[in-house]
Amino acid sequence: MQRVSVSKISDYTDQEVTINGWLYNIRSSGKLMFPEIRDGSGIIQGVVVKSAVSERVWEDFSKLTQESSIKVKGTVSKHPKKEGVFELQINDVEIIQIAEPYPITPKEHGVEFLMDRRHLWLRSPRQVSILRVRNEIIQTIRDYMYDNGFILFDTPIFTPNACEGTSTLFSTEYFDMGKAYLSQSGQLYAEAGAMALGKVYTLGPTFRAENSMTRRHLTEFWMMEPEMAFYDIDDDMDLIEDFLENVVQRVLKNCRKELELLGRNVSKLENVKKPFPRITYDEAIEILIKKDIPLIRKTSNGEEQIRPFPWGEDFGAPHEEAIVEDFDKPVMVHRWPAEAKSFYMKRDPSNPKIALGVDVLAPEGFGEIIGGSQREDNFAELEKRIIEHQLPLEEFQWFLDLRRYGSVPHSGFGLGIERMVNWICNLENIREAIPFARRPNRITP
C-alpha cells in the first residue's frame, strides 16, 4: 500500500493509495459522502459510496468532525466533472482522533478571533499558501547568496548597546553585566564579517520595541543583511536589483498555485525585472513638488502643511506613495540628506550633506522593503559621527577597529523578510506573513 501526499496524487491514477491527514470539510447526500482531506501538501476530495463500503466505514465517516485526524485508503480517480482534478474513491478509513468541535469554520471570521487561534488558523489553505511562499523566498535568498559567493554569518541577538542608536530596544538583565538589548540589526557585526570573509550575509530575527500599530510593522521580524567589502553604493544597488529580480522570478516559477489561491495579480510581479528605476533624493523631491505633496508637521494645535516639500526632510507614507505610483517596479531612492540618516553611512565625497544611502520602495504601495548604504570607512569621520550622535564611544571601539586595520569601502543592505512576503503575497496585514506574529498588543499564542 502506497502512502502518498496529496500534491503527488496525479502520479497514482487508478492505483490504491493511503493518505494520512485531517478532515477539512465533509458534505453528505444520503447515501454518498464527500469528505475533503488535507495533508499539508494539498486538499483532495474523497468519495464514500454507502453501497460500496462496509457499514463500519460508513459509520466512521458519519462520526467525523472537522479537523479529525484520519488515514484513508482508496483508489485515485479523475474527477467526473473537473478537468485535471483528482479524487479518492474511499474504501477504508482509520480514525486517529475525532476532533472536538473546531472553532474555525469554513465561514468568515474576524482578525482578532483568528489571531487568538493562530495555531489553528495556520491550517487554512490561505495561510498554508503564504507560508509556502515565505519558505520559497527564504530558500531563494539562501541559494542566491550561496551561489554568489556570500558566506552565512550569524550575528548575536544579545547586544550591549543600541546598534544604530535610534529606535527603542527590548532590554533584559544579563547576569551581573547590567542590561543587554535584543538586536535590532546584525549590520555592525556583519561589517566585521565582511572584513574577514569578503561577502557575508546574516539572516535572523530582529527586535524593535516601537509601539507601531500598522499593517507593516512587527516587534519581532526576520531580516536578511548582506555586507560586502569593496562595494560602493552603486555596486550595492546593482546587487539589490539582481537579487530582487531573482527572488521574485523564482517565487513566480515555483509558487504559481499559491499566488493564484491568494488572488495575487501575478502580471505585476512578472514585471519585476532589471533595470529598476534609480532616483536620487533630489529627484524624488522634484516629484513631490510637481505633485504638490506637502510636508506635514505636527504642531501644538494640530498639523501644519509645508510646501514646497523642503530639502532635508525624511519621507512619510504619502510621499513614498506619490513617488512609487508612477512606476511598476521597485524604486531605489538614493543619496539622502545625511541628517535624516544613520551615523554609519558614508557621506558623498562631492557633497558632505549627502549620505550614500538607498531605500527600496516596493510597488503597489507596499512601502519600504530594503534600506541600505555605503558605510563610513574613514576612522576619523566615523569617530566624529559616533560622538555627534552621543553614542557610547567605548562600546564602538571594536567597530572603529574595522577602520583602523585595513579599512576598505564597503556596503550592504537590510531586507525585511515579512515585508517581502507582504508584497509578493499582496497581504493586507504583515501579521499573516509570519507563523506567529509579535506586535505591541500580542505575544500569544
Next chain:
RNA sequence: UCGACAGUAGCUCAAUGGUGGAGCAUUCGGCUGUUAACCGAAGGGUUACAGGUUCAAGUCCUGUCUGUCGAGCCA
C-alpha cells in the same frame, strides 16, 4: 504615544429611544455527484464594563477596557 471607527448568540452581522433577530456552527431528521452543498426542526443572550439622561437605553451622554485602521518610527 496621537487620531478616527468599532464592541449584540460559539462565529459573521441586523435591530426609528418602545417585546433583541438572521445566516453559519452545534444536536436531531431528510436527500446517490456534493463544492463555504441543500431542505426541515431544536437548543443557544448580564447587548465589553461602570455610571448618567429618560416613563422607557443595544440605541443618547461620560469614563474605563479591548480591538481595527491611520499617523509617527522603521525593515
